[in-house]
Amino acid sequence: MKTKDKIIQVSLRLFNEKGERSITTNHIADEMGISPGLLYYHFTNKEAIIRAIFEQYTDYITQSIVPPDEHSDAEEFLRQYCEQIFDSIWRFRFLHANMPILLEKDNELICQYLQTHKYLEERASEALHWLIEHDLIQIDEAQIAILVDLMRLVTGFWVGFSMINQKRQRLTRKQVSQGIIHLIALLEPYGTAQGERLFASLKEPYLKRA
Amino acid sequence: MKTKDKIIQVSLRLFNEKGERSITTNHIADEMGISPGLLYYHFTNKEAIIRAIFEQYTDYITQSIVPPDEHSDAEEFLRQYCEQIFDSIWRFRFLHANMPILLEKDNELICQYLQTHKYLEERASEALHWLIEHDLIQIDEAQIAILVDLMRLVTGFWVGFSMINQKRQRLTRKQVSQGIIHLIALLEPYGTAQGERLFASLKEPYLKRA
Numbered sequence: 001m002k003t004k005d006k007i008i009q010v011s012l013r014l015f016n017e018k019g020e021r022s023i024t025t026n027h028i029a030d031e032m033g034i035s036p037g038l039l040y041y042h043f044t045n046k047e048a049i050i051r052a053i054f055e056q057y058t059d060y061i062t063q064s065i066v067p068p069d070e071h072s073d074a075e076e077f078l079r080q081y082c083e084q085i086f087d088s089i090w091r092f093r094f095l096h097a098n099m100p101i102l103l104e105k106d107n108e109l110i111c112q113y114l115q116t117h118k119y120l121e122e123r124a125s126e127a128l129h130w131l132i133e134h135d136l137i138q139i140d141e142a143q144i145a146i147l148v149d150l151m152r153l154v155t156g157f158w159v160g161f162s163m164i165n166q167k168r169q170r171l172t173r174k175q176v177s178q179g180i181i182h183l184i185a186l187l188e189p190y191g192t193a194q195g196e197r198l199f200a201s202l203k204e205p206y207l208k209r210a
Numbered sequence: 211m212k213t214k215d216k217i218i219q220v221s222l223r224l225f226n227e228k229g230e231r232s233i234t235t236n237h238i239a240d241e242m243g244i245s246p247g248l249l250y251y252h253f254t255n256k257e258a259i260i261r262a263i264f265e266q267y268t269d270y271i272t273q274s275i276v277p278p279d280e281h282s283d284a285e286e287f288l289r290q291y292c293e294q295i296f297d298s299i300w301r302f303r304f305l306h307a308n309m310p311i312l313l314e315k316d317n318e319l320i321c322q323y324l325q326t327h328k329y330l331e332e333r334a335s336e337a338l339h340w341l342i343e344h345d346l347i348q349i350d351e352a353q354i355a356i357l358v359d360l361m362r363l364v365t366g367f368w369v370g371f372s373m374i375n376q377k378r379q380r381l382t383r384k385q386v387s388q389g390i391i392h393l394i395a396l397l398e399p400y401g402t403a404q405g406e407r408l409f410a411s412l413k414e415p416y417l418k419r420a
Contacts, residue, residue, distance in 0.1 A: 019314070021314065097310065098310060098311065099374065100308060100311070100373065100374065103374055103378060110374070114377070117375075146392060146395045147395070149371075150360075150364070150392060150395065153363060153364060153392070154360070156371065157363060157366075157367040161359075161362070161366065161367065164310065164313055164323065164324075167317075167320050167324070168320065182356060182359060182360060182363070185356045185360065186360070188353075189400050
């Protein structure tokens with residue numbers, strides 16, 4: 001692995017494990033056994049590393065959260081959609097834990113964030129239309145934009161919400177995936193009879209693990 | 211007004227207007243025309259001022275968000291509930307904009323936050339039960355806890371969500387109150403015929419202003 005990629009990988013691990021605020025570029029260089037000078041050759045500061053991690057997050061999102069295929073099985077598609085959203089949240093959880101503050105410090109990162117945000121909104125809107133076409137939910141066109149906002153609120157702030165609720169102790173993967181129940185709960189009341197059965201079946205494994 | 215109260219009032223205004231991170235205790239003393247020494251006599255540091263502001267926020271919440279009266283008119287009660295929640299968010303918006311980071315720095319503040327959080331959860335749960343009793347929504351007991359979480363997510367993170375969406379430009383009061391539409395949208399799909407009419411009427415003024 002190239003030094004540059006290794007710096008990104010090690011930084012992501014340290015930020016996730018110990019919180020971004022307590023990790024300096026010196027800690028990262030130390031952990032890798034390289035000189036701070038070599039690190040600065042690749043990244044001028046910590047913000048540049050965070051932007052590079054955010055690019056990886058965006059790549060991960062755009063590769064894993066894709067529009068439904070016309071042949072997709074509804075349950076399979078929704079399960080994948082939920083799992084992959086919360087998997088991306090788990091892998092990049094330090095970003096989700098501190099998004100407002102990371103964005104306050106860095107205008108370039110805001111532009112990256114809004115692009116990814118837009119991509120996720122489009123996929124969410126598509127998924128809702130697909131559920132309507134497949135007679136799984138019934139919802140007015142006017143309500144869709146608000147429901148998409150709510151989906152973005154739940155997925156974007158689930159880590160912050162959970163961390164505060166448990167006094168900022170480190171989160172487990174299971175706790176992060178509990179957000180899936182809340183995401184499904186947004187759709188559930190719009191479910192047709194067929195949709196209701198589908199949502200109940202989707203939620204089941206997460207309720208068992210709750 | 212006592213100097214101590216005046217410090218709280220001026221700090222709240224400066225934090226809301228310019229962001230908490232860019233305001234130091236020296237800025238606050240300057241704005242009031244007092245010496246930093248006098249400020250430190252009342253508050254040992256900025257965190258102590260923030261905790262005092264949080265106490266005011268809690269007082270405001272516990273005085274304005276109260277259980278429904280048995281004689282309350284449903285529309286009047288819900289309108290008050292929504293307005294007062296978002297009014298408290300507006301008055302203390304710097305807290306809402308930076309909650310995760312303020313809590314990360316201060317364990318004492320976390321305990322205050324969780325208490326207020328619990329109070330708001332209890333009021334939300336009570337409000338939902340009251341809506342069920344008045345045949346305005348239909349919802350399973352099991353779904354209530356999740357709906358309460360969703361209500362807390364929307365109200366607790368609305369400011370952070372809106373700020374990011376508009377590149378962290380300062381929010382207007384109108385933008386903050388747009389959160390009410392999203393709060394009502396959580397309840398709407400559970401509405402009975404009578405409830406549906408109520409929610410449509412509640413949302414109307416905010417949709418017009420959107």
